[in-house]
Amino acid sequence: MSITTTPTTPTTTAAAELALRHELGDLVRLPMDDDYDVVRTPWNVAVAQRPAAVSVPTSADDVVRVVRAAARHGLRVAPQGTGHGAGARDTDLSRTVLVRTTAMRDVSVDLTTRTVRVGAGAIWDDVVPVVAEHGLAVLHGSSPDVGVVGYTLGGGIGWYARAHGLSANHVRAVELVTAEGELVRASAEEHTDLFWAVRGGGGSFGVVTAIELELLPIADAYAGMLLWDGSRADEVVRTWARWTHDLPEDTTTSCRILRLPPLPELPPFLSGRTVVVVDGAVLGDDATGAARIAALRALEPEMDTFARTPAAALSRLHMDPEGPTPSVGGSLTLDGLDDATVDAFLGAVGPDVPCALLVSELRHLGGALARRARDGGALDHLPFGYLAFFVAVAPTPEVAALGAADVARVREALGQLSTGRELLNFAEGPVDASTAFDAAAWERLRAVRRSVDPTGLFAPTNEVPVGA
Ligand SMILES: Cc1cc2nc3c(=O)[nH]c(=O)nc-3n(C[C@H](O)[C@H](O)[C@H](O)COP(=O)(O)OP(=O)(O)OC[C@H]3O[C@@H](n4cnc5c(N)ncnc54)[C@H](O)[C@@H]3O)c2cc1C
Known part of the structure; x- marks a missing residue:
């Protein structure tokens, strides 16, 4: 099914903001709202991000609504969890809806498949103690309040890394909202290009709403x-x-x-x-x-x-x-x-x-x-x-x-x-994202981006560019 995410004739930012408010109500916070400053502020409070609007969705359906509405009104979408990585952004957000996933923090352990499914806003401190109760561990990093998704989409190195590698390579599946406004599941069996791209390639391919990670038998x-x-x-x-x-x-x-x-x-x-x-x-x-x-x-x-x-x-x-x-x-x-x-x-x-x-x-x-x-x-x-x-x-x-x-x-x-x-x-500051990959991986990342987000709807940090 094709979704109407084609931008309408771009309006002024103020008109786009009001259209979002009309369509999404309190699901977006605008510069005129009292809590705008609270919801726009990242973990790294030295970074002043001033998006056209901020959304704090509580479900994947909310994310779908926000992505579709932003696209319709000619705005971009910047996915963000905690904002630990906010310093890496080099683009301004004045025509962008910042989607903060901080309210989506469900964690469920499946001992049969030895996986944990984690909402996109979960931090490691939401996950590590829960899986530890079962004598299991995830490939978390050095900080308990870094976001699971941002960390893993960027690779992810922690205290088990020399034995087990990057967190990104222990992902079993991601659920994400695409530029078409569709919620899809990407894994080794479904949407395999997307699944390959998000594991280390970052947030250029959609708003992740949940991630499934492999659990390792490490109790201590x-x-x-x-x-x-x-x-x-x-x-x-x-x-x-x-x-x-x-x-x-x-x-x-x-x-x-x-x-x-x-x-x-x-x-x-x-x-x-x-x-x-x-x-x-x-x-x-x-x-x-x-x-x-x-x-x-x-x-x-x-x-x-x-x-x-x-x-x-x-x-x-x-x-x-x-x-x-x-x-x-x-x-x-x-x-x-x-x-x-x-x-x-x-x-x-x-x-x-x-x-x-x-x-x-x-x-x-x-x-x-x-x-x-x-x-x-x-x-x-x-x-x-x-x-x-x-x-x-x-x-x-x-x-x-x-x-x-x-x-x-x-x-x-x-x-x-x-x-x-x-x-x-x-990186902590803007860098050329291509320098993080070998040439073949970078070309493939660009091809996946062009195929799943040809208009460049998403505005992540360390973006894989759509154009030349
Ligand atoms: C104190 C500190 C300790 C750290 N320790 C480690 C460490 O031990 N190992 C390590 O590997 N890294 C470490 N990092 C780096 C950290 O992993 C990155 O900053 C990571 O990007 C943080 O993810 P986040 O979700 O918390 O931050 P955010 O700033 O919220 O996210 C970073 C980026 O990830 C993408 N992203 C986030 N959520 C989504 C989503 N739902 N959908 C799509 N894209 C999304 C976006 O592009 C976003 O800009 C550390 C950073 C700090 C500040």
């Missing part, structure tokens, strides 16, 4: 963190880098230099300090775990929390900020971490360098991430060994500018060593 892990004073950064980062070179795939860790502000929320022994932290997980018994991290323990950390840890606790291991946070950031990917690369990293963000970055992080990739997933999606592997990720808190535009300058400085300093491939989940 040998996990925790090791912490040293910042003055030890040189030896810790070098030792960690060398240690990762021949590490088995059961171990996934990150190494960070944290410049912690003097905040009353922080424990006094951390407030205002620069520290070096290695954290992560070993999927193995205690003896295996202890053996894996022995070389790091030999550096006598000031704090050592590595121990048997329930899977449910792993989403808070990294101590990522929860709730709305203003931030600026950026990343790059590295093939390896030889001495010259570590020198460049420490030269750019070491403890003696004046620097506005809260987090200067190296994440160890490789292992299963480096192998093409069988029947995987658009991002079926990561052809690089490490991610470098930098974040500054940005409470005011002036502080944001300092942080952004440091992100740019560090990207410049490490640029020669970078692979040039972006990992879009960690």
